Amino acid sequence: MATVMPARRRRAESFRIHEDAPSTEDTEMNESALQDDDGAEHDGEPLEEDGHESEYSESSEEDAPDDSHFQADMEKLQDAFAGxxxxxxxxxxIGEGTFSTVYKAEDLVYDKYDNSWDLDKEMEKWTPPPLKSCASQSSATLDYQSQPQRRRKPKYVAIKKIYxxxxxxxxxxxxxxxxxxxGCQSVCPLITAFRSTDQVVAILPYFRHSDFRDYFRKMTVPDMxxxxxxxxxxxxxxxxxxxLHRDIKPTNFLYDPDSRRGVLxxxxxAxxxxxxCKPCVCHDDPGARKMKLRSLVSSKMKDGYPREDTRPSRRANRAxxxxxxxxxxxxxxxxxxxxxxxxxxxxxxxxxxxxxFPFFNSADDVEAMIEIATIFGRQRMQAAALLHGCMLETTIPTIGRSGFSFEGIVLWSTGRSETKxxxxxxxxxxxxxxxxxxxLDPSRRISAEEALQHEFLRMGLDESAEEASDAGDDDEMDMLKV
Incomplete structure (x- = not known):
């Protein structure tokens, strides 16, 4: 019997392992989702392209029915696993990617497990109690007991069906x-996972979020x-x-502007x-790198492609x-x-x-290099290429030697004059x-830990902490009064 990833925990118990469900018919795959624009240029590495819909693309809470194809697929998925x-x-x-489809589902057995992954659970603890006087408390209790219990608010999860x-x-x-x-901050946790024959399903929390295109143009700098x-x-x-996550983009960071909370x-x-991986000259000492690249720098580049390219091929992950x-x-x-x-x-x-959005809109890697070179200039882009043992030459007239400043790009793109x-x-x-x-040089790029200490990311952090502290004191006083 095959094993799976550790399942969700019951209270006061360690992780349990889901048993394999009885063999069932293989789940259909969305053929169109597997088509890729770059074809054989991937060097064996699959790429997530803009043409593919994000796995988490739906932010609405409405339970609107899907079309007949996905309704049938949902029925087949529910029948694939016992219980x-x-x-x-x-x-x-709620979403479809190159390798999977994601469904929104209600967790019917939420109360039977330790749901430490639930970020909203802490907020629900502070639901204010009913304000009733002591005289009417007994009669109110009788009325409450005679009425049916109020149904718990539904808890939702995202079920990821991997093709x-x-x-x-x-x-x-x-x-x-x-x-x-x-348990990592702002990272989507895995609740559990199980499989039946070759069908694997992962259970993830469902996060309410908004479409990036609906709010990014309205963001102020503090919002950013x-x-x-x-x-x-x-x-x-x-x-x-x-x-390495390898696919950071807005659709992979679910953000709710109202709660100001995001989840990767x-x-x-990843x-x-x-x-x-194999060693790259970008990690060598500058002197040693210069010795290795001396023949490359001294050679004269000719326009066009060589009839017989004798250079060794290079394979790297480009996902x-x-x-x-x-x-x-x-x-x-x-x-x-x-x-x-x-x-x-x-x-x-x-x-x-x-x-x-999107800011860069290239069709392939060559166009992507041209777009970046247009901003940074030919000189800096050539230095970045040499850093990895490559040579970059271009005669495109729109690529200047020095490029443009980010300040000028922001002013131009927002319709403001760079001179005025x-x-x-x-x-x-x-x-x-x-x-x-x-x-351009990854060794000089800021790290995530350093970024969190940057003044831009700490903007308004101290003030919000003080406000939260003051609000907490007020809440405690209100509770004491009640």
Whole structure:
């Protein structure tokens, strides 16, 4: 009998293992979701493209019915596991990715388990008691007992059905990483996982959130700081476990503007740092790197492609989403670090500051390099290429030698004149933080831990802590009065 990931805990008990359900018919796969734009250029590594819908794309609480195809798929999923209908009630499809489909479901056995993953549980403890006088308390108690008990508010979970065509090693890797990240701040925890034959299902918390496109243009600079602080708190937790997320983008960070709380999700492309990598010259001493690249620098580049390319091929992990890949990923660095996630987070900040989504919109890696080179300039981009043992040459006239400043880009993209208008002090602070995140040299890029100490991410933090402390004192006084 096959085993699965540790299941959710019962109260005062250790993790239990779900038994395999009886063999059932294989779940259908959405064929169109597996189509990929870049084809054979992936070097064996699957990529998450913008054309694919995010796994968590639905923010509405309404239980609207799905179309007939997904209704049939939901019925098949419920029949695939013994006792599934007694534990979960599928409601609707809330997202679809390249490797999985995610459904919203009601947790019917929520009260039977230790639900330490539930972030809303602490808030529900502070529901104010009814204000009744002592004289009417006994009669009110009798009336309450004679009436039926009020139904508990439904608890929802996200059920991730992983396609049967996914690599078993990829599935195991994702579940292991989610299991290791339990209890990490702003990171989606794994509640449990189980399988029947080749069908694997992961149970995750359901987080209420809004579509990034609905709120990012309305965000003030303090709002940006709060948003990024939650994201970098998640990155700090993930990176402290030496894990690369590899697919940081707005649709993988579920954010609720009302509660100002965000959660990092979708670890389908994540991997441990140093896994299956080879040394890259970017980690060498500058002197040793110069010696290795001397022949490359001294050679004269000719226009076009050589008839017979004698250079050795290079294979590197290029998984990620177009527009959010770091320069070292585009240059096929074979020793990538957690700093690739920092670059992607910087692209999110640039998107918010410029009010343009997506900011980068390339069709392939070559266009992505051109877009980045347009901003940073040919000189800095060539230095970044040499850092990873590559050579970059271009005759595109729109790519200048020095590029543009982030301040000028923000002014231009928001319709302000670079000569007449100036950024506010808060915007300047955000741009300075942006430059630390979008540094071409990963060794000079800010880390998640350092970012949390930056003035931009600490904007309003002390004031909000004081307000929360004062509010807590007031609540205690109100409770004493009652």
């Amino acid at each position: 599934f209908r007694q534990k979960y009630r599928l409601i609707k499809r 049967v065509t996914s690599s078993p090693s990829r599935i195991l890797n994702e579940l292991e990483l989610l299991h290791d990240l339990r 700081g709060i948003y990024l602080r939650s994201l970098f708190a998640a990155l700090a937790s993930v990176h402290s476990h030496n894990i 999700v979708d670890f389908g492309l 991997e441990r740092e140093g896994y299956d 990620g989403t177009r527009g959010f890949r770091a320069p070292e990923v585009l240059f096929k660095c074979t020793e990538q670090s957690t700093k690739i996630d920092i670059w992607s987070a910087g692209v999110i900040l640039l998107t918010i500051l410029s009010r343009r 208008d100036k950024l506010s002090e808060d915007e300047k602070l955000a741009v300075e933080f942006l430059s630390r995140c979008m540094e």
